[in-house]
Amino acid sequence: MLLALLMSTLPVVPITTAAAAPSDALCDEVAPGRQNVSNQTVVLLVHGFNSGVHAWTGGDGxxxxxxxxxxxxxxxxxxxxxxxxxxxxxPDVGPRLGATIYCYGNASAEQGGTGKIVVVAHSMGGLATRCALDEGCGGYAGNADRVGMVVTLGTPNTGSFLQKAGSGAHTGVGGALGGLCWAGEVGGAPVKEVCDQIRALGTSNASRAFVPGSRQLRALAPFPDGLEVHAVAGEATLSVRHFFAPPLRMAAGDLIVGVDSATVGTDDDPPVVVDCGTWSFITVPGSVVPGAVEQFGSCWHGSETSYLGFVSVASQFVAEYHRRHGCGLRNDAPAVTEAVAQLPESAGYPWETNAEWYDGNFDPCATLSAVVLPIQNGSISSARHVLLFSRGAFVGTGTDEPWAGAFLNHEASTDDAVVIDYSYMRPWDASLAGASGRTRLTFTWDGSDVRVDGQLPDDMVNPPAELTISPEGFSTAFTWGTPRADAEAALGMSFELTDMGDVGDCSQAALDGIIGVTFGVEDGVVTSASVQEVLDVGLVPVTDTGIQLGDSVTEVREAYPDAVEDTDPSDAFTTRWRWTDGQHAAQFVSFDGATVQSMSFGLAGSVSDEGPCV
Structure with missing residues (x-):
């Protein structure tokens, strides 16, 4: 009622059409220092109604x-x-803000930044931002693409409840606050600030626009679709007490704007609401008008630009936005995570999802950047895919298939070129770790696509990515009884031999990157392999029957029904299951009688207690 008496009637200000690009002179005026924003994330603060830039500098926050x-x-x-x-x-509000957004956004793009700024707006500043992003409200063409995120604090999207006539809880809040102000500014500075804002709200040229459902509010376009918006509200409790009677308590928003109005259009579910505590008043004897303040709340509409609770929320949103979209080397960016999720597994092995294991120079502002992606629990000989990004957008992989031995050359890579060095094994190399083969691919962004300079050698092969082990042989590479040289040629990698001393012409052998598998090489022939339970991780083969270490012995009996079970005479807790067809053999060992701890496969004479190698 108080504000209804104070309000003046104004005509609706007409909505204007989109403005041409602002001149350099106007940019110099509205966006000072735009020449040195570099590639940083620009945050533009927009104060509110009856305020100024000083609102952002005071308070605890x-x-x-x-x-x-x-x-x-x-x-x-x-x-x-x-x-x-x-x-x-x-013209000096929404349209001028539109020019400011235009100038800072373009400056960001021209200086290697994202070309998008962040707006943090208080009160009517949020409405001014909506106008500035709308070409029909005096904004500039393309401004919607120059803003990446908006954070509003106490913005009256549907008006202020203090301007609403009639009855209801919010009208009661307006009556209580209005009565307090009419009774005289008692209670000190906080109450005076509230009363000053109420009077300004009721007598300003913008007063009619703040009436819920006003023509001005209806004519104002919402934020553009797809724009990230976080609308933060304050919520105080207003308590009015008459002598010893129970106090009348009511939700009062931030004393100017209700929570429902302040959180319209937010992406947050539930909306972010800052607790402003309780404001308590006591009535004057013989009157229903509040005349004294018993307790001040912690915040209200006018302190949202400086109160620590609001500052903390706004800074968290800005920091997270910069982490996700700002310039700088950041292999854990959402764009990388999304790209990894698009890739099919490598021969059944999932790709690593922990960015700490990535080798990359991803930068959303770089013309071309890359992330070299390993498989989970991989080794140096495991598959690695090169993911390429232009200005933060995933543009494909460097090669159709992943390759082991791919490494990003950070020093040789530039803003628009990614250099990948590859190591690969030659016949005389013992392992990929000591590989002598070298080649290089340079990926360059030509403005619309990736150009590749260099090629992979014809003799470049990947170490095996998926391995199965069975009584017949090792993967699809060779069968037991294959000469060592032929097995190495089939694998594309060499065995690392350990001489067994006086145990005949027998050696134990290992393959780089294949963990927990010991091969038996007798008289230059690969005869068998044993799979042991290990704590390390790497490329571990599975059996052709699907049995893996740790599986139940029941699965062994089902897969090999003819296997003979016996107990180790020297260890009553160890049980073995042996199977043979006369030419090939398999042996499974359990130390607890319940699960498989080791397995051996190979030629019949090589897989047993008497087997000279494994």
Missing amino acids: AMISTLSSIQGVTVRAFDYGEASDEWVTH
Whole structure:
């Protein structure tokens, strides 16, 4: 009722059409220092109604200094203080803010940044931002693409409940606050600030626009589709007490804007609401008008730019946005995670999802960058895929198939070129770790696609990615009884031999990157292999029957029904299951009688207690 009496009737300010690009002179005026934003994330602060840029500098939180402390972020402020009691379509409000967004956004793109800024807006500043992003409200063409995220604090998207006539809880809040102000500014500075804002709200040129359902609010376009929006509200409790009677308590929003109005259009579910505590008043004897303040709340609409709770929330949103979208080397960016999820597994092995294991120089602002992706629990000989990104967008893999031995050459790579060095084994190499084969591919962005310079040698082969082991042989590479040289040629890698001393012409052998498998090489022939339980991780073969270490012995009986079970005479707790067809053999060992701890496969004479190698 108080505000209804104070309001003046104004015509609706007409919505204008999209403006041409601002001149350099206008950019110099509205976006000072735009020439040195570099590739940092620009955060533009937009103050609210009846305010100025000073709103961002005071209080416990000090919004400007807090946001400026985030590495990679630069903070600017838009000032329309002299017109802050005008509606957002005023040339010095929404349209001028539109020019500011245009100038900073373009400066970011021209200096190697993302070309998108972040807006943190208080109160009517959020409505001014909506106008600035709307070409029909005096905004500039393309401004919707120059803003990556908006954070609003106490923005009256559907108006202020103080402007709403009639009855209801919020009208009661308005009556209580209005009564307090009419009774005289008792209670000190906080109450005076609230009363000053109420009077300004009721007498300003923008007053009618704040009435819920006003023509001005209806004419204002919402934020563009797809824009990330976090609308933060304050929630205080208003308590009015008459002597010893129980107090009347009511939800009061931030004393100016209700929670429902402040959180319209937010992406957060549930909306982010900052607790502003309880404001308590006591009535004057013989009157229903509040006359004294018993307790001040912790915050209200006018302190949302500086109160620590709001500053903390805003800074968290900005820091997270910069982590996801800002410039800088960051292999854990969402774009990388999304690209990894698109790739099919490598021969049944999933790709690593922990970015700490990535070798890359991903930068959303780089013309071309890369991440070299390993498989989970892989080794040097395991598959690695090169993921390429242009300006943060995934543009494909470097090669159709993944290759082991792929490494990013950080020193040789540039903003628009990615250099990948490959190591590969030659016949005389013992393992990929000591491989003598070298080649290089250079990937360059030509403005629309990736150009590749160099090629992989014809004799370059990958170490096996998927291995099965069975009584007949090892994977599809060779059968037991194959000469060692032929087996190595089939694998594309060499055995590392350990001489067994006086145990005949017998050696134990291993393959680089294949963990827990010991091969038996007798008289130059690969005769068998044993799979042991190990703590290390790597490329571990599976059996052709699907039995793996740790499986139940029941599965062994089902897979090999003719296997003979016996107990180790020297160890009553060890049980063996032996199977043979006369030419090939398999043996499974359990130390607990329940699960498989080791397995051996090979030629019949090589897989037993008497087997000379394994």
